[in-house]
Amino acid sequence: MDPFLMAALDEARTGRAEGGIPIGSVLVYRGEIIGRGHNRRVQRGSPILHAEMDALENAGRRAAKVYRESVLYTTLSPCAMCSGAIVLYGIPRVIAGEKRSFVWEDKWLRSRRGFFPGGTGMQLGTCRPAGLRCVPRRPGPGSARQ
Numbered sequence: 001m002d003p004f005l006m007a008a009l010d011e012a013r014t015g016r017a018e019g020g021i022p023i024g025s026v027l028v029y030r031g032e033i034i035g036r037g038h039n040r041r042v043q044r045g046s047p048i049l050h051a052e053m054d055a056l057e058n059a060g061r062r063a064a065k066v067y068r069e070s071v072l073y074t075t076l077s078p079c080a081m082c083s084g085a086i087v088l089y090g091i092p093r094v095i096a097g098e099k100r101s102f103v104w105e106d107k108w109l110r111s112r113r114g115f116f117p118g119g120t121g122m123q124l125g126t127c128r129p130a131g132l133r134c135v136p137r138r139p140g141p142g143s144a145r146q
Contacts, residue, residue, distance in 0.1 A: 004028050005097050008073045011038040011051065018043050025051035025074040027059050027091075029066050035059025051075070052082035056089065067091050080105050087112055 004026055011024025015038035027035035037054025040046060052074055067089040072078075075097040078086060083105035086094060094109065 002073075002095070004033065004071070004073045005075075005095060007033055007036065008051075008075050008097060011036055011055075012075045015039050015043075015051070023051040023074070023076045025055040025072060027055045027070055027072050029062075029070045034062070034066070034070070048081065050079065050082050052078055053085060056085060064090065071095060073097075077106060078109075080108075083109055 007026045008024040011026065012022040013024070015024060016022035018038075018040075020042040021039040023039040025037050026033045035055040035058045037051050037056070037058050039051045040049040040054055052072060055072070068091075070091050071093045072086060072091050073095045074082075077096045077098070078094060086109065096106075
C-alpha cells in the first residue's frame with residue numbers, strides 16, 4: 001500500500017483510539033508529509049474539524065505554491081466543506097482510500113480545471129482491507145458526515 005495512504009490510516013487509527021471517528025488525512029509536498037490530521041469532531045466538540053481540515057491546520061501557513069504542488073491523502077472521500085478547502089488552497093490531487101461508503105464531491109472536484117491531472121485521483125478499497133472501519137455504524141445526531 002502507498003506509504004502516504006498508510007500514514008492517513010495511522011491517523012484514522014489515532015482518532016479511533018481517542019474515541020473519535022476513524023478518518024485520517026495527510027498533506028504531502030514533494031514526497032514529505034507536511035500536515036497530518038484525523039477527525040476530531042467528537043474529541044473537541046467541533047462541527048468542522050474533519051481529518052482534511054485538521055491536516056491543513058497542522059500544516060501551518062505555507063506559500064500558495066506549496067499547496068499547488070501538494071497531494072492530499074484521506075481515508076474517506078472528502079465532503080463538500082473539505083472539497084471547498086481543497087479548491088480554495090489549490091491542492092491539485094486527492095487520493096481517497098475509500099469512497100464507496102460516501103461519494104461526496106468527487107465529480108465536483110474533477111470538474112474543477114486542473115484537478116486530478118493524469119488520472120482520476122482516487123484509489124479505492126484500500127481502507128477496509130487494512131482492518132479499519134472508515135465509517136461509524138451510527139453517525140451522531142444532525143450530522144451528514146462524521
